[in-house]
Amino acid sequence: MEPGLSAVPDPIRLVSRVRPYxxxxxxxxxxxxxxxxxxxxxxxxxxxxxxxxxxxxxxAIVVSIWYVLVMLSDLGLRAYVTRHPTASxxxxxxxxxxxxxxxxxxxxxxxVGADFFANIYSAPEVSPAIRMASAFILIEGLTSLGFLTNxxxxxxxxxxxxxxxxxxxATTVTIIAAYFLRNFWAIxxxxxxxxxxxxxxxxxxxxxxxxxxxxxREHVLDLWRxxxxxxxxxxxxxxxxxxxxxxxxxxxxxxxxxxxxxASALAMTILTVIGEYVMRVFYPRFAQVVREAPEKxxxxxxxxxxxxxxxxxFGAGGVIxxxxxxxxxxxxxxxxxxxxxxxxxxxxxxxxxxxxxxEQALVAMGFIRITLVANxxxxxxxxGAAPIAYFQIGPLAVIxxxxxxxVVLLPFFWWHLHRRGLLKVxxxxxxxxxAAVGYLIGFGGNWAVHAAINAGLIPAF
Numbered sequence: 001m002e003p004g005l006s007a008v009p010d011p012i013r014l015v016s017r018v019r020p021y022x023x024x025x026x027x028x029x030x031x032x033x034x035x036x037x038x039x040x041x042x043x044x045x046x047x048x049x050x051x052x053x054x055x056x057x058x059x060a061i062v063v064s065i066w067y068v069l070v071m072l073s074d075l076g077l078r079a080y081v082t083r084h085p086t087a088s089x090x091x092x093x094x095x096x097x098x099x100x101x102x103x104x105x106x107x108x109x110x111x112v113g114a115d116f117f118a119n120i121y122s123a124p125e126v127s128p129a130i131r132m133a134s135a136f137i138l139i140e141g142l143t144s145l146g147f148l149t150n151x152x153x154x155x156x157x158x159x160x161x162x163x164x165x166x167x168x169x170a171t172t173v174t175i176i177a178a179y180f181l182r183n184f185w186a187i188x189x190x191x192x193x194x195x196x197x198x199x200x201x202x203x204x205x206x207x208x209x210x211x212x213x214x215x216x217r218e219h220v221l222d223l224w225r226x227x228x229x230x231x232x233x234x235x236x237x238x239x240x241x242x243x244x245x246x247x248x249x250x251x252x253x254x255x256x257x258x259x260x261x262x263a264s265a266l267a268m269t270i271l272t273v274i275g276e277y278v279m280r281v282f283y284p285r286f287a288q289v290v291r292e293a294p295e296k297x298x299x300x301x302x303x304x305x306x307x308x309x310x311x312x313x314f315g316a317g318g319v320i321x322x323x324x325x326x327x328x329x330x331x332x333x334x335x336x337x338x339x340x341x342x343x344x345x346x347x348x349x350x351x352x353x354x355x356x357x358x359e360q361a362l363v364a365m366g367f368i369r370i371t372l373v374a375n376x377x378x379x380x381x382x383x384g385a386a387p388i389a390y391f392q393i394g395p396l397a398v399i400x401x402x403x404x405x406x407v408v409l410l411p412f413f414w415w416h417l418h419r420r421g422l423l424k425v426x427x428x429x430x431x432x433x434x435a436a437v438g439y440l441i442g443f444g445g446n447w448a449v450h451a452a453i454n455a456g457l458i459p460a461f
Contacts, residue, residue, distance in 0.1 A: 039167070
């Protein structure tokens with residue numbers, strides 16, 4: 001066939017033309033995260049009409065138990081592989097072996113202890129779902145570390161596209177399963193399918209070093225020197241991230257926990273964007289600068305993330321101000337009341353726009369214990385403020401205290417940034433100034449709609 005008659009485009013040439021416009025992948029990451037957020041909202045609109053709030057409460061308990069077990073043995077492998085000077089095949093294989101052994105142990109505990117864990121939450125009906133979820137941990141242990149090595153190599157575009165495809169696949173499975181099952185098993189099944197998808201992709205599309213069972217003594221000791229600060233920090237994170245869910249499960253109906261988890265899912269949209277951007281774009285870039293040209297670290301710290309940070313700050317502020325209106329528009333009457341949870345939960349991602357880059361930058365510069373110290377301070381705040389809030393006001397006040405944890409810790413990170421010559425007060429103030437503008441717009445929209453309803457201009461909804 002003559003070249004001029006070919007109707008099939010050359011994929012390599014097409015990629016070579018598009019690639020320069022994608023830059024470091026941060027733009028694509030934000031675009032696809034925004035698309036994911038919109039699609040997730042649409043998915044939630046469907047699921048809240050197919051499932052009752054109790055279904056989301058059951059899933060919240062399962063995820064909480066899974067999270068606690070994983071965090072009890074968290075080794076900080078993602079940060080360790082990214083910041084390591086070489087990340088050789090031998091090191092990656094040693095890390096994979098350690099994670100594999102750990103995950104077998106955790107999966108066994110979750111499966112055998114399902115009844116015990118369910119009784120802690122006073123929800124024995126959740127026990128079968130907990131046993132099913134133990135498979136997620138086992139599958140993760142079998143997954144290759146290709147995602148980590150590709151992330152270290154700053155292949156943001158590839159990883160972002162894979163995540164988006166996985167989300168579309170898992171969402172489709174969830175909706176189909178919910179349509180036929182009409183219970184929490186629909187979400188559990190989709191989580192299992194998502195885990196299998198990640199396993200397959202890790203050995204095909206994001207290939208890393210060949211998998212070998214290896215326990216190199218030098219690398220094991222080096223990992224221990226790194227994770228000895230990460231493990232206690234992760235244990236503290238359990239208290240910081242699970243206390244709110246435990247209080248709701250203990251003192252409120254399962255349906256109320258379901259409303260809280262729905263609000264958490266919306267807030268998690270912003271948190272996910274922040275986390276993925278920092279760990280996939282900012283942290284690898286900043287770690288590379290620290291390794292190769294540390295004198296440029298101060299210039300890179302704010303400049304490399306300014307536009308994304310301001311965009312997210314505006315969005316978080318808008319959600320806080322208009323949370324009640326968002327819930328009222330998106331969901332049916334069964335989920336009214338989730339607006340309060342959404343507003344207070346979004347305080348955390350707003351604060352993390354400043355704290356997470358600071359924490360990861362300090363880790364990249366070699367101050368590994370900063371994570372442990374920060375979590376100790378977070379724990380001190382919770383242990384000091386939560387009991388007072390509970391006895392003076394009630395269980396809901398504990399939720400507010402938990403949501404303020406990251407806000408309270410901001411001065412700590414700013415002080416450390418100042419000590420390392422990274423802090424720019426004007427940049428930090430600008431971030432929260434943009435968030436305040438977003439809040440006023442969201443609050444104004446919420447007030448205007450309520451005023452219109454009270455005046456009879458529009459029907460109540």
